[in-house]
Amino acid sequence: MDKMPQLKTSRSTVSGYPPAANEQYVTWARGVRDIGREHSFEPLEVEGQVPDDLNGVLYLNGPGLFSHFGSPYKYWPDGDGAITAIRLNAGKTWGACRVLESQGLVEERKNQQPLYGSVGTAPASWLDRLRRKYKNPANINVLHWAGRTFALYESGLPTEFDPLTLETIGETNFGGVVDSRFAAHPHHVPRRGTTYNFGIEYGRKTRLCVYEMRPNATIHRMVEIPLDWPPIMHDFIATDNHLIFFIPPLKVQTATLLMGVGSVMDNIKWKEQLGTEVIVVPIDDPKRVTRFRTDPFFQWHFANAYERQGEIVVDFVRYARFNMVGRINVKKSKWKGDNGSRGYFHRSVINLRNKTLTHEQRWDQKCELPVVFPHKEGQENDTVFLGGFSGERARKEGAVDQLVRLNIDRGVQDIVSLGVNTTFTEPHFVSRKGARSADEGYLLSLTYDSDRDRSSLVILDAEDLSAGPLARCWFDHHIPPVFHGQWIESVRPIK
Ligand SMILES: [Fe+2]
Numbered sequence: 213m214d215k216m217p218q219l220k221t222s223r224s225t226v227s228g229y230p231p232a233a234n235e236q237y238v239t240w241a242r243g244v245r246d247i248g249r250e251h252s253f254e255p256l257e258v259e260g261q262v263p264d265d266l267n268g269v270l271y272l273n274g275p276g277l278f279s280h281f282g283s284p285y286k287y288w289p290d291g292d293g294a295i296t297a298i299r300l301n302a303g304k305t306w307g308a309c310r311v312l313e314s315q316g317l318v319e320e321r322k323n324q325q326p327l328y329g330s331v332g333t334a335p336a337s338w339l340d341r342l343r344r345k346y347k348n349p350a351n352i353n354v355l356h357w358a359g360r361t362f363a364l365y366e367s368g369l370p371t372e373f374d375p376l377t378l379e380t381i382g383e384t385n386f387g388g389v390v391d392s393r394f395a396a397h398p399h400h401v402p403r404r405g406t407t408y409n410f411g412i413e414y415g416r417k418t419r420l421c422v423y424e425m426r427p428n429a430t431i432h433r434m435v436e437i438p439l440d441w442p443p444i445m446h447d448f449i450a451t452d453n454h455l456i457f458f459i460p461p462l463k464v465q466t467a468t469l470l471m472g473v474g475s476v477m478d479n480i481k482w483k484e485q486l487g488t489e490v491i492v493v494p495i496d497d498p499k500r501v502t503r504f505r506t507d508p509f510f511q512w513h514f515a516n517a518y519e520r521q522g523e524i525v526v527d528f529v530r531y532a533r534f535n536m537v538g539r540i541n542v543k544k545s546k547w548k549g550d551n552g553s554r555g556y557f558h559r560s561v562i563n564l565r566n567k568t569l570t571h572e573q574r575w576d577q578k579c580e581l582p583v584v585f586p587h588k589e590g591q592e593n594d595t596v597f598l599g600g601f602s603g604e605r606a607r608k609e610g611a612v613d614q615l616v617r618l619n620i621d622r623g624v625q626d627i628v629s630l631g632v633n634t635t636f637t638e639p640h641f642v643s644r645k646g647a648r649s650a651d652e653g654y655l656l657s658l659t660y661d662s663d664r665d666r667s668s669l670v671i672l673d674a675e676d677l678s679a680g681p682l683a684r685c686w687f688d689h690h691i692p693p694v695f696h697g698q699w700i701e702s703v704r705p706i707k
Contacts, residue, residue, distance in 0.1 A: 239606065239609060239611045239633055239635055239662050240611040240635040240660055242662045242690075243635075243691070243693060244288050244692055244693065245690075246276065246278060247294050247309055247689075247690075247692055248687070248688075248689025249309065249688075250294075251308060251309060251310075252310075252377065252378075253297070253299055253306040253308040254306060254308070255304070255305070255306055256305045256306060256307045256668075256669070256687060257688070258683055258684070259683065259684040260683035262300060262303045262305055262683045262685065263303070263682060264302050264303040265644060265645045266300045266671065267300060267302065267701065268300060268642070268699055269297055269298065269300070269375070269699070270300075270656055270658075270697060271295060271296075271354040271361070271699075271700060272296045272354070272637070272658055272696070273293055273294070273350075273351060273352060273353055273354050273363050273364070273697055274296075274351060274352075274692055275288060275289060275291020275292065275293065275349065276291060276294020276351070277291055277294070277311055278692070280325075281324060281325055281326055283336075285330065285333045286332050286333040286475065286477075287330070287331060287333060287477060289331065289332065289351070290332050290349065291351060292312065292317050292347075292351065293311070293314070293350040293363050293365070294311045294312065294351070294691075294692070295312060295363060295373060295378050296309050296658065296697075298669045300685075307685070307687050309378075309691060310377075310378035310379070312371060313379075314347060314348055314350050314383075315383065316328045316347030317347070327340070328340075329345060330475075330476075332475050332476070334478070341474075348368030348371065348383065350363035350365045350370075350371035351363070351695070352366060352396035352696060353697065355370065355398055356375070356700045357407060357425055360372055361373055361375040361700075361703070364398070366393060366394075366396045366397075366412075366446065367476075368383070368392070368393060369383040369384060369385050369392065370386075370390075371384075372384055375700070386431045389423070389431050389432065390411060390431075390433075391413045393411035393413060394409060394423070395411055395448075396446070396696065397447040397448065397513070397514075397696075399450040399589065400586070400589060401450050401590045402587055402589055402590065402591075403590060405427040406425065406426055407424075408422065408424055408448075408450050408455055408495075409423045409425070410422050412442070414464065414466060417439075418442040419436045420436070420438075421435075421436050422434045422437070422493060424495075434493070434498040435493060437491060437493075437501060439459060441486060442463060443459050443463060444462045444464060445457070445459060445460060446511075446512050446513070447512065447514050448514065449516065449517040450495075450517065450589070450590055451517045451519050451590045451591075452519065452590045454493060454495060454519070454524060455495060456514075456524060456526060456562070457489075457490070457492075458488055458490060458491075459488060460488050460509065460510045460534070461482060461483045461485070461488060462483075462534050463481050463483045463486070464476065464480055465479040465481055480534075482508075482533055484508040486505075487506055487507060488505065488507065488508050488510075490502075490503065490506060490562060492562065492564060504569075506568070506569045509531060509532060509533075510530075510531040510535060511528050511529060512529065512555070512580065513529055513581060514527070514582070515528055515557075515584055515596045516590070517590065518591050518592045522564065523561050523562060523563055523564070524562040525559060525561055526560045526562065527557070527559050527560075527582065527584075528582065529556065529557055529598075530557075530560070530571060531554065535555060554578045556578065557573070557575040557579055557596070557598060557618065558571050559571075559574050559620055574618070574620050575624065577600055577616075578600070579600050579616065580598070580599050580601075580610075581599040581637075581638040581639070583597050583638065584596055584597075585643075585650065585651055594620050594621055594622075595617065595619060596618050597615065597617055597618075597639045597641060597655060598618055599612035599614070599615060599639065600615070600616045602614050606632070611635045612635055612636045613629055613632060613635060614628060615627070615636050615655065615657060615672070617674070617677055626676065626677040628672060628678055630659060630661075630681075633662045633663045634660065634661045635662075635693075636659050637658045637659070637660075637694050637695075638694070638696055638697070639656065639657045640656045640657070641653055641655055642655075653674050654671055654682070655672040655674040656669060656672075657669070658670075666689060667687050667690050667691040668687065669684070671683045
């Protein structure tokens with residue numbers, strides 16, 4: 213029987229809610245301001261007991277600085293990337309935070325003025341817009357591959373950093389293999405020991421470039437697929453044998469952008485008459501692509517995909533139309549609203565022979581950031597962990613106020629909430645050492661408590677979320693919302 217959602221209370225649960233009439237901040241927008249402090253690894257204040265079999269480092273990435281030289285970025289996800297790292301070892305914890313010194317940020321600091329734009333912030337001058345001076349803030353995800361660690365941003369190259377000091381090493385195109393863009397959501401296929409990713413190269417003919425990162429530490433371009441329109445696309449998904457892309461009808465108006473009119477965000481249009489294009493790439497024969505169009509929809513994130521008797525099952529959060537990540541007045545840390553589109557968890561099925569895609573909604577609550585057990589990626593799986601938006605403010609503001617364990621066939625199994633003023637970020641599952649099943653383990657999430665204005669890593673028993681945190685590891689400052697990251701069991705010094 214499904215467990216009833218249980219509200220976990222903490223010191224911060226009730227105070228401050230509902231917000232006073234003169235309240236300046238809403239739940240998580242208060243945290244959308246420059247990172248509290250940059251520092252190397254230092255002990256965190258622990259509430260509860262950190263499991264002593266949880267050993268590794270959780271690397272997280274998100275925007276850390278929200279203005280340049282007094283001029284706030286127009287769109288908070290444009291912020292310069294900052295890496296937060298939390299090391300857990302034998303029941304002890306340390307945390308470190310450091311802003312990535314991207315080439316653009318270094319240049320701006322040297323010149324003491326804003327020189328670049330980003331997705332939602334146009335370069336300051338028309339000439340710079342014509343020159344397409346866009347910064348790579350390296351602020352979306354972390355990839356540890358072949359002993360190297362990278363900060364990823366979808367409209368730029370990977371930025372390598374030292375996993376021990378968090379010092380920025382610099383951008384790489386992997387010896388010329390990657391053109392100019394490497395998406396922020398690579399997917400690992402455990403049965404192949406290989407990681408896949410893509411980049412969208414805009415131009416006279418927009419191309420979807422697909423990359424394969426092999427276990428022998430080499431990276432190859434698998435295939436280049438011409439696209440019918442220049443889209444914005446954030447994620448894709450992989451099975452053991454196929455890579456699946458849903459190309460949304462979110463079109464970049466390249467002509468006006470090239471004329472220097474506005475930012476990238478000002479120049480994207482939802483063109484639902486195009487529909488969504490489904491592209492399936494067989495890993496062993498990547499040029500034999502299946503592609504077809506279906507009804508329009510949008511997605512930010514996939515959970516998983518697997519094959520089932522000639523069909524491909526895809527689990528993801530589906531939006532009826534484009535959803536813009538919440539808009540915040542960065543200067544006032546104040547919520548400005550979004551475009552109202554909500555995402556719901558769906559299980560969809562691709563029939564390759566008939567070229568059809570059918571959808572089934574599997575949970576009736578707005579949600580995002582779906583993840584599955586890392587060892588089940590690409591394979592049949594019935595469990596997904598999600599960020600849920602339960603309270604009225606959370607639904608409106610897109611603030612994740614609960615973590616959910618969902619059985620895709622049977623419904624919600626478990627929910628944890630830490631009160632209306634605490635927001636979660638993406639959950640990360642780590643298997644418990646020596647457990648009978650790799651499905652037993654811990655769920656980790658960086659949380660922000662807007663009452664205390666501090667962030668903490670929450671460690672939960674993944675099989676009993678509603679029991680509340682096993683431990684909370686507190687930073688003595690706030691960390692702005694992180695997007696994604698990676699758990700790494702062992703990191704070695706850079707040679
Ligand atoms: Fe993402």
